[in-house]
Every structure is written in structure tokens, then in C-alpha cells.
Amino acid sequence: MQEKILIIGACGQIGSELTMKLRDKFGNKAVIASDIREGSTELMQSGPFEFLDATDKAAILMIIHKHQVTTVYLMAAMLSATAEKQPKKAWDINMNSLLYVLDFAKEKLIQKVYWPSSIAVFGETTPRIDTPQKTILEPATVYGISKLAGERWCAYYHNKFGVDVRTLRYPGIISWKTLPGGGTTDYAVEIFHKALQEGSYECFLSENTTLPMMYMEDALKATIDLMDGPFFKTYVSYNVAAVSFNPKELAEAIRKNVPNFTITYKPDFRQEIADTWPQTIDDSLAREEWNWKHEYDTNAIVKDMLKNLKS
DSSP states (O other): OOOOEEEETTTSHHHHHHHHHHHHHHOGGGEEEEESSOOOHHHHHHSOEEEOOTTOHHHHHHHHHHHTOOEEEEOOOOOHHHHHHSHHHHHIIIIIHHHHHHHHHHTTSSSEEEOOEEGGGOOTTSOSSSBOSSOOOOOOSHHHHHHHHHHHHHHHHHHHHOOOEEEEEEOEEEOSSSOOOSOTTTHHHHHHHHHHHTSEEEESSOTTOOEEEEEHHHHHHHHHHHHHSOOOSSOOEEEOOOEEEOHHHHHHHHHTTSTTOEEEEOOOHHHHHHTTSOSSBOOHHHHHHHOOOOOOOHHHHHHHHHHHHHO
16 A cells, blocks of 8 residues: 655644655655645645644544545644743644544554654753753653653553554754744754844844754654654654754854854743753664664754855
8 A cells, every 4th residue: 555644734844844855755646735824835736735723633534534644744733932822722732633643543544653752851850961862851841741741642552552653852953944933942043044134143042052953854864764664662752863052153153154143142031941951962772773863063054054045
């Protein structure tokens, strides 16, 4: 049976690029994009698209039946900074959509599920340097709480019902194709736009706030590599890492290419969130079990971001 993929939240930062990557791999007709809003012209015209509210269980099921979906990538979520402003709505979107999809997999209506977690599952009590795969998880944000609860639900459905669900804990994701979507690490995308448009940037985190980051190309590679592997006997929400830097270090790397660029700092409520997150991540389990490795370091990210945004 041909794999038919449904991406829920296909117009978000990761979803939009994941859709195109999977269409390149499986063919345009095999990948159904869905979201509550329209996406880019490229996404809308290159293959099937369905308007979908991720909290509407009946609508998700209808699309699964209509397109004979075998695999669901559930990318819809309210991110960290936005979720703090609307906690109950964020919980509803982030949790109910996952439980619906896990139920469909339990009922054998679909075969495989991808659901992204995040470094937001960690908290102030977690070791912040080389954060281990197994460690204390006491998130301080609604987003982090929903991701931790989601990981446990995925493990429950995997262990109890044999559901094939796979998960990565993404660090901050950097991409030139889509604008930021309300995350605490979004400064690392905004800064490139401001550097080219205005030559200056006011950062909402302090200069020494070191956080784990990853270029979109690496995030997509990790996601597809994980899903391409065989069924895992035990569920793991894998740590994945690439680079770590702070705003000051990123600004210095940008200045090598945009000499007159200046940065100032005005930390807001997102600083408190960032202060509970790791600085570096130990992702040795992913590297050992399915040969994960990143390709883009900080300088490569900066060069590729500036090159693409300029053009």
C-alpha cells in the first residue's frame, strides 16, 4: 500500500518546509497539507490541501478516510511565548489534537504518527549543560507542560496499544522561508530580517542567554530520518542538538557579513522562559540509535540565512 501522509499544521514554520520535503520524497499527491489558514503559493499549488482545525476530531477523521491516510505528522501547536498569553486555548490545541490522532492510530485507522516535542519539557531543576536524555522534567510554561504530558501520552499509547508514534525534542529552529511563530527562540530568526532591513535589532533576550539551536535543514533531516527507521520497541522522545549560542555571539557572526549591524537588548517576559531551558543538549542516544548527525554550524547557518534572505 502506498504511503499517504497527512500533515496537520502544514503552514507553520516547520510544517511548511516539511510538507515540501515530503512531497519531493513521496510525490506531490501522496502528501496532504492541512491547516486552519492558507499557506504559501508553492505549498497550496504543489499538492492537495485541506482546511482543518486541529481540535476538530470529526474533521481530521473525515480527511483520513477521504485520502486513505497512513501516516500523520501532527505539527499544529501554540508555541511557548504565545501559549503563555492564552494558556487554556494552548492546552486545548496542543493536547486534544494529539489524543485524537493517537486514538486513530490505536484503532488502526492510521499506521504511524509523528509528533514533535521540544526543549520546553525541561525546567529550572534540569541540568542546563549537556542536558541528558533522561533527566528531571519540571517545565515552567504551558507549552512545556503540554509537551511533557504529550510525551507521556505517546509512551502510554505505544506501550499499551502498540501505536507507532515517534518524537523529537526540537531545540530552537532557524529558517529563512517562514516568519517566526511565537516562540522564545524566535529572536534567532528575527535578527536576520532586521539586520538586512534596518541594520539594527532590539533583542528580547539578554546578550548572554545561551540556547540550543538548529537550522531547518537539519531539523527536517532529523525528522525524516527518524520516521524512515524501523518500528522502535520502546518509545523515546529523542534529544537532538546541533549548535548553541547566545544573542551576542550570533550578532558577532552576522557582523562578519553585515559590518555595520548593531544590536541592543531589552529582555521581556520571554527571558524568564529562556532562563529555564538548557544551554547545551546531550543527544548521544539519537546519534547512536539511528545515526543522527547535524550538518550546519553557526557560521554555515548565518551565511545561508543571509544569502537566501538577500535574494
